[in-house]
């Protein structure tokens with residue numbers, strides 16, 4: 391007895407939810423009132439780790455993601471005719487989010503590397519960058535080689551982390567003391583680590599260090615040397631999403647030709 395009463399409402403609920411599903415227009419099969427095919431704009435989810443100003447950060451006033459990458463993907467979407475929503479996510483979850491379908495685009499100042507190319511498809515490069523390092527004014531560390539035996543803060547699993555590991559190996563090969571590497575979860579954590587004395591130096595992407603200095607003029611932090619790597623950022627996508635690859639590259643080319651890219655570049659990196 392008991393069992394039957396429990397099962398009937400369940401079946402009713404299942405039927406109702408099936409019916410509701412049928413009335414919803416969804417996907418490319420959606421038709422208009424005349425039974426003709428409508429082409430609803432594709433809606434894509436973009437993700438990035440939003441502690442990486444000026445590329446992506448949480449705007450203090452709105453609480454929403456903002457930055458060069460956020461504006462860029464919206465401009466690309468507009469030019470290529472798709473819709474996009476940008477969400478904040480942990481750095482280590484970004485590529486996994488593509489694989490689970492939680493996201494379609496990673497727009498996160500992500501450097502195109504040989505290892506990542508094994509897992510994802512990158513758009514055409516959209517930004518030239520490189521690794522640099524910074525210290526507090528008056529630090530005895532004057533060149534990259536002076537980092538032997540010191541502690542450096544990096545964001546985990548970034549090209550800064552990989553550069554630090556390479557440097558550590560190099561020092562050891564040269565018979566010098568190695569580099570101790572503090573691998574932190576968030577991009578912005580590295581600057582706090584330096585400030586509180588938990589690290590002697592920071593390695594990060596040059597434009598991000600420059601932005602930190604701009605926003606923290608009293609930090610007494612200096613960038614003693616130019617960038618020591620050349621890297622290109624790309625938008626990461628699932629390998630099989632050929633249509634999305636084309637749309638994104640087409641949109642990027644369009645905004646480069648139209649001057650929109652230039653406008654965004656000026657907004658975030660201009661000297662004016």
Ligand code: ARG
Pocket residue numbers: 438439440441442446481498499500501502545547548549550577595
């Ligand atoms: N360009 C570096 C990399 O690809 C760092 C990117 C970090 N981005 C971020 N939003 N935290 O490894």
